[in-house]
């Protein structure tokens with residue numbers, strides 16, 4: 001309805017039809033734009049897979065574990081999408097980490113650890129100028145911040161750390177503990193849950209740890225061996241080999 005000389009006028013049929021056509025075209029353009037940047041996002045993930053297939057698989061599982069917590073928080077569709085993307089790309093900065101450090105089967109030296117600790121900032125640098133990735137790049141940058149403020153790169157504390165970065169840290173650590181590597185066997189889920197509880201309030205947000213464990217227990221009742229990643233339209237094995 002438009003207002004002319006203080007009288008509301010109902011748009012003519014033709015005007016209403018044109019507006020509807022315009023709205024449809026805007027919607028189509030938005031979908032096209034989203035497809036273009038999702039194609040680019042998939043290409044970046046393929047590059048990560050080519051560099052280091054373990055980190056690629058880890059990123060898929062971290063997205064799954066993060067979404068388990070996200071659903072317990074009853075996030076809306078848009079928030080779930082941001083959380084999925086943030087988790088999928090949290091370790092993209094490892095593209096720049098030398099293989100000798102990334103795949104070292106033994107304990108890292110102090111110098112190697114300093115190099116490794118660079119990856120969240122590298123993730124942010126890679127993602128920050130990608131349209132629509134402002135929050136996603138920040139979540140990636142801050143996924144090693146600890147609840148007690150002793151994390152890196154900024155030493156943020158508790159709620160100063162974005163919610164999704166706090167969720168990803170739990171998912172990230174859980175996957176690191178439960179996945180089997182050539183040099184060690186992964187922990188059973190129950191043992192890893194206990195570890196998360198033990199470090200609640202120091203490393204992790206206690207409320208989010210509870211929600212993650214609650215969500216994972218519901219997941220195990222489903223008895224599924226795989227999980228689905230919407231961006232890649234693909235199922236992945238739950239157990240990391």
Ligand SMILES: [Fe+2]
Pocket residue numbers: 090091119120143144172
């Ligand atoms: Fe990381």
